[in-house]
Amino acid sequence: MRPLLAAAAAITTAFVASAPISAAHAQGKQLTLCWAAWDPANALVELSKDFTKETGIDMKFEFVPWTNYADRFLNELNSHGKLCDLIIGDSQWIGGSAENGHYVKLNDFFAKEGILMDDFMPATVVGYSQWPKNTPNYWALPAMGDAVGWTYRKDWFGRPEIQAAFKQKYNRDLAVPKTYDELKDIAAFFQGRNIDGKTVYGASIYTERGSEGITMGVSNVLYDYGFEYQNPKKPYDMKGFVNSPEAVAGLEFYKSLYKCCTPPGASNSYMSEGLDAFKSGQVALQMNFFAFFPGLYKDPNVGGDKIGFFVNPAAKYQFTQLGGQGISVVAYSDRKNDALRYIKWFAKGDVQKKWWTLGGYSCAKSVLNDPSFPTSAPFAAEFLKSMDMVKDFWAEPSYAQLLQAEQKRVHDYVVADQGTAKEALDKLVADWTQIFKDDGK
Amino acid sequence: MTEVTAPTVFADRVAAATPSTIGRSVRGLSDRVIAWLFIGPTILLLLAINIFPLIWTIYLSFTNYRANRPNAEVKFVGLDWYQRILGDADVWAAMQTTAHFVIWTISIEMVLGFGLAWLIDKKFRGHALWTTVILIPMMLSPAVVGNFWTFLYQPQSGLFNYAISFVTGIEPSSFQMLGSVRLSPWAIIIVDVWMWTPYVMLICLAGLRSIPDYIYEAAEVDRASPWRQVWSITLPMALPFIMLAVLFRGIENFKMFDMVNLLTGGGPGSITEVASITLKRQAFESWRTGYSSAFAIILFVTVFGLANIYVKALNRVKQR
Numbered sequence: 001m002r003p004l005l006a007a008a009a010a011i012t013t014a015f016v017a018s019a020p021i022s023a024a025h026a027q028g029k030q031l032t033l034c035w036a037a038w039d040p041a042n043a044l045v046e047l048s049k050d051f052t053k054e055t056g057i058d059m060k061f062e063f064v065p066w067t068n069y070a071d072r073f074l075n076e077l078n079s080h081g082k083l084c085d086l087i088i089g090d091s092q093w094i095g096g097s098a099e100n101g102h103y104v105k106l107n108d109f110f111a112k113e114g115i116l117m118d119d120f121m122p123a124t125v126v127g128y129s130q131w132p133k134n135t136p137n138y139w140a141l142p143a144m145g146d147a148v149g150w151t152y153r154k155d156w157f158g159r160p161e162i163q164a165a166f167k168q169k170y171n172r173d174l175a176v177p178k179t180y181d182e183l184k185d186i187a188a189f190f191q192g193r194n195i196d197g198k199t200v201y202g203a204s205i206y207t208e209r210g211s212e213g214i215t216m217g218v219s220n221v222l223y224d225y226g227f228e229y230q231n232p233k234k235p236y237d238m239k240g241f242v243n244s245p246e247a248v249a250g251l252e253f254y255k256s257l258y259k260c261c262t263p264p265g266a267s268n269s270y271m272s273e274g275l276d277a278f279k280s281g282q283v284a285l286q287m288n289f290f291a292f293f294p295g296l297y298k299d300p301n302v303g304g305d306k307i308g309f310f311v312n313p314a315a316k317y318q319f320t321q322l323g324g325q326g327i328s329v330v331a332y333s334d335r336k337n338d339a340l341r342y343i344k345w346f347a348k349g350d351v352q353k354k355w356w357t358l359g360g361y362s363c364a365k366s367v368l369n370d371p372s373f374p375t376s377a378p379f380a381a382e383f384l385k386s387m388d389m390v391k392d393f394w395a396e397p398s399y400a401q402l403l404q405a406e407q408k409r410v411h412d413y414v415v416a417d418q419g420t421a422k423e424a425l426d427k428l429v430a431d432w433t434q435i436f437k438d439d440g441k
Numbered sequence: 442m443t444e445v446t447a448p449t450v451f452a453d454r455v456a457a458a459t460p461s462t463i464g465r466s467v468r469g470l471s472d473r474v475i476a477w478l479f480i481g482p483t484i485l486l487l488l489a490i491n492i493f494p495l496i497w498t499i500y501l502s503f504t505n506y507r508a509n510r511p512n513a514e515v516k517f518v519g520l521d522w523y524q525r526i527l528g529d530a531d532v533w534a535a536m537q538t539t540a541h542f543v544i545w546t547i548s549i550e551m552v553l554g555f556g557l558a559w560l561i562d563k564k565f566r567g568h569a570l571w572t573t574v575i576l577i578p579m580m581l582s583p584a585v586v587g588n589f590w591t592f593l594y595q596p597q598s599g600l601f602n603y604a605i606s607f608v609t610g611i612e613p614s615s616f617q618m619l620g621s622v623r624l625s626p627w628a629i630i631i632v633d634v635w636m637w638t639p640y641v642m643l644i645c646l647a648g649l650r651s652i653p654d655y656i657y658e659a660a661e662v663d664r665a666s667p668w669r670q671v672w673s674i675t676l677p678m679a680l681p682f683i684m685l686a687v688l689f690r691g692i693e694n695f696k697m698f699d700m701v702n703l704l705t706g707g708g709p710g711s712i713t714e715v716a717s718i719t720l721k722r723q724a725f726e727s728w729r730t731g732y733s734s735a736f737a738i739i740l741f742v743t744v745f746g747l748a749n750i751y752v753k754a755l756n757r758v759k760q761r
Contacts, residue, residue, distance in 0.1 A: 071725065071726075074509060074728075078508055078509050078511060079511075080511070096509060096510070099510075100509070100510055100511070100512055100513075101512060209706055209707065209708040209709070209710070210706045210707075210708075211726075263597070264596040264597060264614045264615070264617060264620075265595060265596040265597065265614075265617050265619070265620050266620070267617065267619070267620030267621075267708065267709045268619075268620065268705075268706065268708055268709070397510065400509070400726060400727055400728055401727040401728070401729065404722060404726050404727045408531075408710075408711060411708060411709065411710045411711075412710035412711055413710075415620070415708065415709040415710055416622050416708070416709040416710025416711065416712050417622055417710075418622075418710050418711075438505075
């Protein structure tokens, strides 16, 4: 009987020990958070353990690869699914999610709990939380600040023979590029160069056609050359702004960069392909979102002393493409109150600080304006500069159509050599005009 | 004896266990009613999963409905989408791309498939083994084939480029099968031909084996040359089978999606954007449900119409 009694005692002990969790489950004390599957998501899992400790609410996570992220979760929202209680949705989703009632409006909650949007970086509030933009209507809490930046092979840049060869060719020192012209020179210099017995290439840039890749890439150049989404004085008036001579020059430059200085086969390259190219020692420069930089810095082959970071270079202006997301409560969730508790917890200063240390990019001023922030990580100073010069794609409810139109027009020109830059942007104006017309705008 | 009696015993037991009222009512049913009892569930299922979605799609094609705006007011737009689709240069470009794929893949598959069937039909030593080997690509899933060929086509590490390099001496990384405007359509055609030629071969083989030997024997008695035999006996008699293969592959390739999506996603640019990829982009990336429904109907009518014309021609050939 003794083993039987012991087993019964063990089972009882286990049952009693797990009672709070079971009770939490029994009361539905579990929240599901939906996001993309990438490094920062792992950091959030780690961070959320504190929330569970504090509240007894279990956290479950649904992470979907970037390639399916929008399809999967927009389908979920459109079908009023209850899978996600909380969602970290892309910045462009805000308009549609607000107008279609997918997200809970957070104004009253913020007011009640004393959560101030002034405590977050202005660009992230506009980009991730507001709809309509620049109005005090909040649908998300800025959660993951992000923007496009660049990485470079610091170790290659530091080699005397490479420096000498560069100086001989361009009559200046090989250094972090400040302008796009300088960047192109460096990329062209490395293209096809033999380093340690291996052929390397200039730069990995975004060229992906299917989702949003090439748009996210080309915008970095277009903004700098003078592209505007619309007439600042007349909304949805795009002629002469989207297809301005400056925008045409920017698009031509992006194509020239793609043609001269990217690795063979990089015609459909986005975040993960860029990471692969850089990690495998194929390229000297890489365009990518800051979210990946902590992981790259830790990489045993190209991280540490071998990697350097810089902000998007300038042309006539200096901007960069906004990435990142806000965290929202899904309107169809049965656990809205617990979800709001999570947001309240996430907004706390100490949680935001820990979020940054774990590898997430906090948008809180308390973290970013801390004097020690720029030196807290090798890429922190660049991130801070970037968040001060971000621009975002349309966040209109029709953003998906607007995005697909740009994907097509730009890819047709840059990668597939169809027509001229002017024709591509003229067609884009026509597409976007029609989309807004269909929307009654 | 057991095998014969067992069902009878079972039937007797069922009959005995059936309440007499049911037995009487079943006995009173006509053949037609019993037939409907059997066919009814199937028809209901067909209505539910085939006919209803079709009617619903037709309805949606006249509205401005968008799946990503379920709360928005649905307005009747008449023939607007049809008009816009038929006047859209991008749609016509996609249709043209589709037509190119269909024509090239079918032409090559027919020539190779018939050639292989003709060789296999000779029943040389090991022909059964070769038949099995040839059929392997057809047995793989398109998802596997797409990923497999994506790796093969990698300019820096793919075996395809190295094979071409070995034969021609061209530097492997100097050309991109999937990223090049000139080569990417051919990259897809090569994969489709590799995968589906065996299917055409099977159908042609069935056709060749249906030709009675005595016809060839008579031809030989008449001293017909081998070429003459192929031209006057083999091809005409196998023609209905060849036409059937063209029909099957034509319909399949008109709808071709998985392979293109996996290999190029319609790119570079829109060079390999066949109609089904355009449809997917409009329906599930741009969320233009009404528009994409209209497009789906246009594609359906096109395939249905062409297939009907073709089947009539096929019947005429069979009746010859």
